[in-house]
Amino acid sequence: MNTWTTRLDNPLSVRLRDASVTGYAGLGLGVFAAFLAIPPIEARAVVWPILAGILGASLGVWTVTRGRRRLGWGAVAAGVIGIGLGILATRSSAGNLSSVFDATLFAQTLSFATPLIFGAIGGMFSERSGVVNIGLEGMMVMGAFWGVYGADKGNSWALGLVVAMGAGGLIALVYAFFAIQLRSDQIVGGTGVNFLAVGITGYFFVTLYHNNPIPNGVPLLPNVHIAGLGHFLEGSIGDLNILTWAGLALVVVSYVVMFKTPIGLRIRACGEHPRAADTVGINVYAIRYGCVVLSGVLAATGGIYLSEGPQGNGSFLFDMPQGVGFIALAALIFGNWRPAGAFAAALLFGFSTAIGLRLQVYSASYATLFNALPFILTLIAVAGVIGRTVAPAADGKPYAKQ
Amino acid sequence: MANPDPVSQTEDLVLEMRGIRKEFPGVVANDEVSFEVRRGEVHALLGENGAGKSTLMNILYGLYKPDGGEIRVNGKPVSFSSAREAIQAGIGMVHQHFMLIPVMTVAENIVLGIEPSKGFLLDESGAEQRVRELSQQYGLAVDPGALVSDITVGQEQRVEILKALYRGADLLILDEPTAVLTPQEATELFQIIRSLQADGKSIIFITHKLNEVLEIADRITVLRRGKTIETAPRAGATEASLARAMVGREVLLRVEKGASDVGDVLLDVKDLHVLDDRGIEKVRGVSFTVHAGEIVGIAGVDGNGQSELIDALAGLQKVQQGTITVDGRDISEATPRQALDAGVGHIPEDRQRRGLVLEFSISENVALHDYASPPDARWGWIFPGRMVEHAKRLIKDFDVRGGGPFTRAGGLSGGNQQKLVAAREIDRDPKFLIAAQPTRGLDVGAIEYLHRRLVSERDEGRAILLVSLELEEILSLSDRILVLYEGRIVGEHTSDVSEEEIGLKMLGGKEKTAA
Ligand SMILES: Nc1ncnc2c1ncn2[C@@H]1O[C@H](COP(=O)(O)OP(=O)(O)OP(=O)(O)O)[C@@H](O)[C@H]1O
Ligand SMILES: [Mg+2]
Numbered sequence: 001m002n003t004w005t006t007r008l009d010n011p012l013s014v015r016l017r018d019a020s021v022t023g024y025a026g027l028g029l030g031v032f033a034a035f036l037a038i039p040p041i042e043a044r045a046v047v048w049p050i051l052a053g054i055l056g057a058s059l060g061v062w063t064v065t066r067g068r069r070r071l072g073w074g075a076v077a078a079g080v081i082g083i084g085l086g087i088l089a090t091r092s093s094a095g096n097l098s099s100v101f102d103a104t105l106f107a108q109t110l111s112f113a114t115p116l117i118f119g120a121i122g123g124m125f126s127e128r129s130g131v132v133n134i135g136l137e138g139m140m141v142m143g144a145f146w147g148v149y150g151a152d153k154g155n156s157w158a159l160g161l162v163v164a165m166g167a168g169g170l171i172a173l174v175y176a177f178f179a180i181q182l183r184s185d186q187i188v189g190g191t192g193v194n195f196l197a198v199g200i201t202g203y204f205f206v207t208l209y210h211n212n213p214i215p216n217g218v219p220l221l222p223n224v225h226i227a228g229l230g231h232f233l234e235g236s237i238g239d240l241n242i243l244t245w246a247g248l249a250l251v252v253v254s255y256v257v258m259f260k261t262p263i264g265l266r267i268r269a270c271g272e273h274p275r276a277a278d279t280v281g282i283n284v285y286a287i288r289y290g291c292v293v294l295s296g297v298l299a300a301t302g303g304i305y306l307s308e309g310p311q312g313n314g315s316f317l318f319d320m321p322q323g324v325g326f327i328a329l330a331a332l333i334f335g336n337w338r339p340a341g342a343f344a345a346a347l348l349f350g351f352s353t354a355i356g357l358r359l360q361v362y363s364a365s366y367a368t369l370f371n372a373l374p375f376i377l378t379l380i381a382v383a384g385v386i387g388r389t390v391a392p393a394a395d396g397k398p399y400a401k402q
Numbered sequence: 403m404a405n406p407d408p409v410s411q412t413e414d415l416v417l418e419m420r421g422i423r424k425e426f427p428g429v430v431a432n433d434e435v436s437f438e439v440r441r442g443e444v445h446a447l448l449g450e451n452g453a454g455k456s457t458l459m460n461i462l463y464g465l466y467k468p469d470g471g472e473i474r475v476n477g478k479p480v481s482f483s484s485a486r487e488a489i490q491a492g493i494g495m496v497h498q499h500f501m502l503i504p505v506m507t508v509a510e511n512i513v514l515g516i517e518p519s520k521g522f523l524l525d526e527s528g529a530e531q532r533v534r535e536l537s538q539q540y541g542l543a544v545d546p547g548a549l550v551s552d553i554t555v556g557q558e559q560r561v562e563i564l565k566a567l568y569r570g571a572d573l574l575i576l577d578e579p580t581a582v583l584t585p586q587e588a589t590e591l592f593q594i595i596r597s598l599q600a601d602g603k604s605i606i607f608i609t610h611k612l613n614e615v616l617e618i619a620d621r622i623t624v625l626r627r628g629k630t631i632e633t634a635p636r637a638g639a640t641e642a643s644l645a646r647a648m649v650g651r652e653v654l655l656r657v658e659k660g661a662s663d664v665g666d667v668l669l670d671v672k673d674l675h676v677l678d679d680r681g682i683e684k685v686r687g688v689s690f691t692v693h694a695g696e697i698v699g700i701a702g703v704d705g706n707g708q709s710e711l712i713d714a715l716a717g718l719q720k721v722q723q724g725t726i727t728v729d730g731r732d733i734s735e736a737t738p739r740q741a742l743d744a745g746v747g748h749i750p751e752d753r754q755r756r757g758l759v760l761e762f763s764i765s766e767n768v769a770l771h772d773y774a775s776p777p778d779a780r781w782g783w784i785f786p787g788r789m790v791e792h793a794k795r796l797i798k799d800f801d802v803r804g805g806g807p808f809t810r811a812g813g814l815s816g817g818n819q820q821k822l823v824a825a826r827e828i829d830r831d832p833k834f835l836i837a838a839q840p841t842r843g844l845d846v847g848a849i850e851y852l853h854r855r856l857v858s859e860r861d862e863g864r865a866i867l868l869v870s871l872e873l874e875e876i877l878s879l880s881d882r883i884l885v886l887y888e889g890r891i892v893g894e895h896t897s898d899v900s901e902e903e904i905g906l907k908m909l910g911g912k913e914k915t916a917a
Contacts, residue, residue: 281485282514
């Protein structure tokens, strides 16, 4: 029996007494408060967001007192944040606002989310099999440099992509050897990967390009043009990069692989209880090797998007990912080690980057604030405000056969 | 079917292990062990804690690599380098410490490794269907869709057996399957074993309960300190003769204890209510006292509130309502530390999850509670030398075998882990000692020692609360017996009560008079 339909069958008075309904209503009101002042509603008085926010927060408090602690506090937080954002929004001019919120915001959100999706899903494979991967950033740098190198020398973006994937897989293999075979500490090993990748790419950038920028005219990752969708849709999804679409497909495919196939079941078994997996004849080492290498390949695919995608435009900088690998890791944790969760988190973080960029139009400090959002949200998630995130039980624990 | 094997004309052997040797750093776990199993027999493998039974079976199952020796399955020499190969050769194993993944369902756990599929996809309904069929065929009731974290230990045991059967095992190894089962569940298990036997399967059955051996086994092999002592048919064996073969001396199978000399009330529980982790009220208004110099036994079927009661007494679970007083000190709001300091000792039900840090050494585990006070520490400093001395003393007193102070606790055999926990708790000199399943997985010699020790602790004036699923243990040790049913005490008896009467109450049987 679906609990939501039974709930909706009840009269309003009964529904209001259900703690989870008030909790979700509070959450909704909090979000609503933040959006009151921007199009299409454009309520310009400060009181409206404050009113909606306070209402949301109080519903939250009420929910807390009736036992649904997490949900209730979540609603309180949403209400307070909603008030803050709502006031900010009413303070700025309507003209600025419509330049901030438009169809291309959606496209930009997806664009910023793309490398995060690849990184987070890559990390998911590694961590679900029981190997912590904080080397995602380094694997991305590898993808960023070798991708643009391959595209430049081979004069084809597809070749660049293959080279990037190979480079990411290779450095992941090195990491896997240390983490799985030698059973070294995975945090130390992952940090090592990050430094190693910067070293390798830096060295080859200098030797191969003699410290000059990569020449113009490197074939870039193409965009996919879709015409005839109408104004808004065309603005948002009519001109997305090929990797963005691939990322969307990856979310679905990785979900199916991880949760609907035998191999996914085995991967999860290795991450939860490797000894149990061993006793039913699963080769824990082989699974972990495979997953770590795959995570390197995927992270590097996210990396090439930085150099060869619309933002990179065929250039390479030493610190190219600028923490994108770590934000991808945050998205993975925020999304509770699940593809859909990681995707939602990547979208949210991509959105905050896109907004941050646009807010620079009239305030640099707001922009910085939005750039910090992924980390703040992840902290909140880890602290358990909105549901609790649970890592695979054997994540980060090397496995030793007798 | 019965075509004689050329190697051994007289018997049809499924398994021959000859001269098996396995060393771990500092211990020879198996020393030239020989062991064979005939087709269709139930073969009991007996031995003290640390005798090398689990090690031998792990070698057979491909998990450990033997240092020497020869293994033949169905007459053919084999050398398994992984469990997969052993499974393919028709060997199934139910491990002493369960190998289940809590966050996955029963069906997923069972099919893991050999999953039914539809194209690329896992055939989930097919898996559940298959599990349901197997479960009906062998009379092992499980709910295929339930998460393993939500089921009881008895059910976990059934899932483990189904896991082996699903893989089509012809030779089934059961490593102490009854250690955590209630007597009723054990009886069910024996029926299952008989029906497997009727199906032509061979079974290796490891247990410390000698009555079970006499009930179910066709032949018996005894190991002692890594060596094979004897293989004998069941006919002619008695509990006493088996115990002698295992331990190498006469063992007292009955507890000898004098009348108790009851002193002041040391534990006073009043109207205690406790919720479990899911918020369900498991202890519903329990009141009782335990006096100095008295062993009070709590009898009951698993899951009737024992675990929550124990946790509340040890300060590990919040008390919803009511009070707990230890020697005049109210500890109902106490943290585990405060409970320890108030004089509560606790031998926990689950030694691996609650009793020990498996990655720590024996001496570190010994110092786990009192790392900050003498003898292990002084002036805020831990003295490793004293810690080691302390550990050595306990290892000797409680006969913990298989390592010294620096051995990793996880490397000890199951029974020796249990001894280590008991040693630490008793040695702390508690006023009130909770002994929860204190002899789970112990061999007869160790049980004899521990029982004698509990009685002598009682005689020294401690209050002891014994919680056990084994009725015999409760009856033979307790001075007073309380029966726990659905979170309430439904009966109080002296130790001369009959097993039947308690058994009936444990199942919630109504009585003429209700207290
Ligand atoms: N992984 C390991 N590392 C080190 N020593 C081990 C390991 N496994 C077993 N041992 C040692 O080998 C010996 C035999 O252990 P084993 O587990 O086979 O005993 P057992 O007969 O099954 O005992 P129990 O009845 O207590 O389960 C013990 O001394 C134990 O300490
Ligand atoms: Mg054992």
